[in-house]
Amino acid sequence: MKSLSPLSTPVRVGILGLGRAGWNLHFEPMRKLAGYQIVAVADPLPERAQEAASLTACQTFSSLDELLAKSNAQLVVVATPTATHYQDCLRVLRAKRHCIVEKPMALTTEEAAELVSLARSHGLGLFVHHNHLHLPTYHHLKSIIDQGMLGTLFSIRVFWGNYARRWDWQTLRKNGGGQLNNTCPHVLSVVLPLLGSPVRRVFADLRNIKDAGDAEDHVHMVLQTESGVTADIVVSSAIALSGPKWMLCGSRGTLISDGEKSKLRFYDGTKVEPLNVIDAAAPGRKYLSETLPWEEKELLASPAPVKPFHENVLDVLTTRVQPIVTPESAAEVVRVMQEVRRAALSKTQK
Numbered sequence: 001m002k003s004l005s006p007l008s009t010p011v012r013v014g015i016l017g018l019g020r021a022g023w024n025l026h027f028e029p030m031r032k033l034a035g036y037q038i039v040a041v042a043d044p045l046p047e048r049a050q051e052a053a054s055l056t057a058c059q060t061f062s063s064l065d066e067l068l069a070k071s072n073a074q075l076v077v078v079a080t081p082t083a084t085h086y087q088d089c090l091r092v093l094r095a096k097r098h099c100i101v102e103k104p105m106a107l108t109t110e111e112a113a114e115l116v117s118l119a120r121s122h123g124l125g126l127f128v129h130h131n132h133l134h135l136p137t138y139h140h141l142k143s144i145i146d147q148g149m150l151g152t153l154f155s156i157r158v159f160w161g162n163y164a165r166r167w168d169w170q171t172l173r174k175n176g177g178g179q180l181n182n183t184c185p186h187v188l189s190v191v192l193p194l195l196g197s198p199v200r201r202v203f204a205d206l207r208n209i210k211d212a213g214d215a216e217d218h219v220h221m222v223l224q225t226e227s228g229v230t231a232d233i234v235v236s237s238a239i240a241l242s243g244p245k246w247m248l249c250g251s252r253g254t255l256i257s258d259g260e261k262s263k264l265r266f267y268d269g270t271k272v273e274p275l276n277v278i279d280a281a282a283p284g285r286k287y288l289s290e291t292l293p294w295e296e297k298e299l300l301a302s303p304a305p306v307k308p309f310h311e312n313v314l315d316v317l318t319t320r321v322q323p324i325v326t327p328e329s330a331a332e333v334v335r336v337m338q339e340v341r342r343a344a345l346s347k348t349q350k
């Protein structure tokens with residue numbers, strides 16, 4: 001196990017894949033950050049690489065092998081289609097370069113574990129782009145759970161739904177497409193650390209309802225942790241009307257939220273009498289009832305108390321602070337995704 005040796009700035013960057021993620025989520029923000037210098041890009045579409053060179057005077061290549069052989073990039077961003085993340089990362093790490101990889105980092109638990117172990121043994125940074133951990137919602141929900149306002153958390157419900165037909169490469173299983181690989185990593189990266197202990201039981205239903213390819217456009221998963229907390233998660237582009245995006249259920253209250261604005265209904269446990277069970281005929285043939293001292297609150301998510309993804313990566317590489325997204329936490333997302341895939345009852349239903 002080697003520790004990271006700090007780099008000096010600017011950190012030299014190579015970017016592999018200049019599509020929606022490679023261009024908008026990595027090339028554009030990184031070229032504007034003083035601590036990075038984009039020295040190389042690679043994409044099989046030459047016009048994409050040329051466009052990058054016209055903005056940053058970087059070297060241009062058509063493949064990762066060329067980029068690794070001919071550039072002096074210290075950090076390589078893998079933003080290629082999902083099915084090649086594992087192989088691409090493996091080559092980057094074997095070439096002793098630090099790596100940022102788009103989510104999901106790999107498609108199986110074994111692949112993810114291999115990448116984590118290779119990075120650790122070479123003393124290299126492996127940064128998975130779980131950008132939702134850098135956004136306000138996660139920190140907002142976590143702080144409400146930690147403050148204990150809702151009592152003990154027993155269930156999280158998540159509904160990320162819309163209705164949109166899709167027909168690009170992301171709708172094909174052979175490319176690692178589908179909602180489970182595409183959108184669920186975002187949800188799981190946020191939910192798993194809220195649950196408090198590892199997921200042990202999984203129910204899942206994956207369906208293709210209306211997209212062009214053969215990959216699922218509807219995911220329903222129910223997860224249960226070691227300590228018994230459940231997460232009931234729907235991520236679907238086949239649902240035309242929406243429910244609350246987030247719901248946290250605790251022993252003394254409930255929260256519903258769109259991720260930015262939350263409504264809470266809860267009571268203070270010290271303001272109610274303890275309950276003593278009556279194990280006999282209901283007195284006076286009446287249902288027992290009480291009026292609880294409910295409080296209601298609306299809370300707005302504050303800006304996330306952590307730096308944006310690329311700034312955190314730069315800090316880790318240059319000053320050895322801890323990464324917000326550890327490779328192990330990203331590998332845990334892959335493990336749960338694999339369990340969901342295994343548990344799925346039905347694959348397609350058009």
Ligand SMILES: NC(=O)c1ccc[n+]([C@@H]2O[C@H](COP(=O)([O-])OP(=O)(O)OC[C@H]3O[C@@H](n4cnc5c(N)ncnc54)[C@H](O)[C@@H]3O)[C@@H](O)[C@H]2O)c1
Nearest residue numbers: 016017018019020021022042043044079080081082102103
């Ligand atoms: N974190 C996020 O919010 C987010 C958002 C969008 C996409 N993504 C992820 O990014 C990845 C890419 O998705 P996208 O939407 O950008 O796809 P895209 O189709 O828009 O872009 C993929 C790019 O990679 C290039 N490419 C293909 N094979 C290549 C290879 N072997 N070497 C180099 N370049 C290659 C293509 O020419 C294209 O320019 C996916 O895994 C997806 O899950 C993440």
